[in-house]
Amino acid sequence: MQARKVDIAIVGGGLAGGLMALAIHRAHPRLSLALVEAGDSFGGNHRWSWFENDLSPAGTALLSVFAKAVWPDNEVRFPAYRRKLHAGYRSLDSRDFDAALRQRLPQQAIYAGCRASSISASAVGFESGSGITARAVIDCRDAGPSEHLTGGWQLFLGRHLRTSEPHGIDRPVIMDATVAQHGAYRFVYLLPLGRHEIFVEDTYYADRPSLDAEILRDRIASYCFEQDWKAECLHEETGILPVVTGGDFDTYRASLATDGVALAGARGGFVHPLTSYTMPIAVENALAIAEAATLSASGLAEFVEQRAKDHWRKTRFYRMLGKMLFEAAEPEERYRIFQRFYRLGEPLIERFYAARSSPTDKIRILSGKPPVPVTSAMRALLGKGRPLVHEVRDEC
Numbered sequence: 001m002q003a004r005k006v007d008i009a010i011v012g013g014g015l016a017g018g019l020m021a022l023a024i025h026r027a028h029p030r031l032s033l034a035l036v037e038a039g040d041s042f043g044g045n046h047r048w049s050w051f052e053n054d055l056s057p058a059g060t061a062l063l064s065v066f067a068k069a070v071w072p073d074n075e076v077r078f079p080a081y082r083r084k085l086h087a088g089y090r091s092l093d094s095r096d097f098d099a100a101l102r103q104r105l106p107q108q109a110i111y112a113g114c115r116a117s118s119i120s121a122s123a124v125g126f127e128s129g130s131g132i133t134a135r136a137v138i139d140c141r142d143a144g145p146s147e148h149l150t151g152g153w154q155l156f157l158g159r160h161l162r163t164s165e166p167h168g169i170d171r172p173v174i175m176d177a178t179v180a181q182h183g184a185y186r187f188v189y190l191l192p193l194g195r196h197e198i199f200v201e202d203t204y205y206a207d208r209p210s211l212d213a214e215i216l217r218d219r220i221a222s223y224c225f226e227q228d229w230k231a232e233c234l235h236e237e238t239g240i241l242p243v244v245t246g247g248d249f250d251t252y253r254a255s256l257a258t259d260g261v262a263l264a265g266a267r268g269g270f271v272h273p274l275t276s277y278t279m280p281i282a283v284e285n286a287l288a289i290a291e292a293a294t295l296s297a298s299g300l301a302e303f304v305e306q307r308a309k310d311h312w313r314k315t316r317f318y319r320m321l322g323k324m325l326f327e328a329a330e331p332e333e334r335y336r337i338f339q340r341f342y343r344l345g346e347p348l349i350e351r352f353y354a355a356r357s358s359p360t361d362k363i364r365i366l367s368g369k370p371p372v373p374v375t376s377a378m379r380a381l382l383g384k385g386r387p388l389v390h391e392v393r394d395e396c
């Protein structure tokens with residue numbers, strides 16, 4: 001039997017691939033697509049959150065098809081102060097992502113439960129033995145640690161809980177860093193999903209990527225105990241995300257590249273280096289790639305390559321801050337960097353999360369009394385950094 005031929009095959013139906021498929025379909029309903037995902041559902045097991053102002057109006061319109069939680073403001077808590085911030089906050093559960101994609105994409109575009117075993121500029125082979133041919137292929141598979149990049153890790157375990165009594169939290173708490181630091185920058189993240197439902201995540205920035213799920217569950221249980229919440233767990237997710245502080249980006253991309261295939265998603269380097277978040281970047285990329293969707297395979301690959309290089313260049317500042325976070329500050333003192341940062345103006349904070357800090361923002365962030373000793377900061381900036389190659393160990 002001859003392989004089916006499509007205009008564009010996207011391999012990896014996570015956040016980046018799914019948004020790209022949606023954006024291409026909206027911009028060019030006549031183009032035939034294949035969204036090839038190894039798992040049974042698109043998006044895996046994630047909850048993605050972002051600030052309302054992270055997105056352009058076109059980005060907001062793209063995400064309008066997803067059911068999501070919406071809040072008008074948010075809050076941070078540090079040992080020295082609490083602050084309410086007026087930026088709207090949004091959160092999307094991957095189960096709602098999957099449901100909307102299945103509803104919005106043409107049935108023939110859906111290749112869930114289908115692991116790609118080979119990709120080239122014009123074809124995708126499946127583990128099952130079959131495959132498809134395509135005018136252009138986009139690689140959005142997930143990425144592992146790389147010896148070509150340096151940095152540290154952001155580790156977390158989040159639990160969606162149902163409390164027996166109303167929990168009393170009325171806005172997202174983006175960082176509650178009043179908790180014990182346990183040798184890392186640690187904070188608790190809270191999303192009130194209903195009067196009796198709350199998502200509680202224990203997060204820390206660590207030098208090594210080993211996540212001990214039992215310890216984090218215990219910490220969440222202690223946090224709930226301190227708030228006087230009795231709760232049952234409805235759902236759980238974990239994350240081990242690289243926080244990139246430097247490296248050789250061209251060699252990194254070359255190590256993953258396939259000739260004539262566009263390399264996108266977090267794998268392609270489209271991440272906020274310090275927060276490891278990708279939502280606003282994935283949205284803007286999806287919209288840009290949709291506009292360029294009629295290019296040839298090599299034209300599209302070059303287009304995405306150029307965007308990745310531009311993104312790397314534009315995010316240098318965040319990698320530098322990451323270096324100072326990991327290498328200049330003692331683990332127990334790292335929270336001071338964020339405690340100081342969150343005293344700055346709200347528009348500056350919003351631009352920071354969207355990876356759009358202006359030159360003046362950068363000066364403001366770096367000026368004043370530094371929260372880490374200047375000599376350690378200089379040493380960190382001049383050092384090579386730690387390669388992101390540790391074996392990822394999830395003891396879940």
Ligand SMILES: Cc1cc2nc3c(=O)[nH]c(=O)nc-3n(C[C@H](O)[C@H](O)[C@H](O)COP(=O)(O)OP(=O)(O)OC[C@H]3O[C@@H](n4cnc5c(N)ncnc54)[C@H](O)[C@@H]3O)c2cc1C
Nearest residue numbers: 012014015016038048049116141142239265266277278279
């Ligand atoms: C638990 C968790 C929570 C996060 N929360 C946020 C957040 O709140 N906000 C935010 O902006 N970012 C968040 N992130 C970071 C980042 O946005 C996510 O990691 C995001 O999912 C990255 O998108 P992606 O599409 O590049 O990769 P992924 O979403 O990881 O998608 C890659 C997909 O490729 C598939 N795949 C791999 N190999 C193959 C193959 N051979 N064939 C077919 N398919 C394959 C995988 O199954 C996977 O679904 C979170 C990450 C995690 C892990």
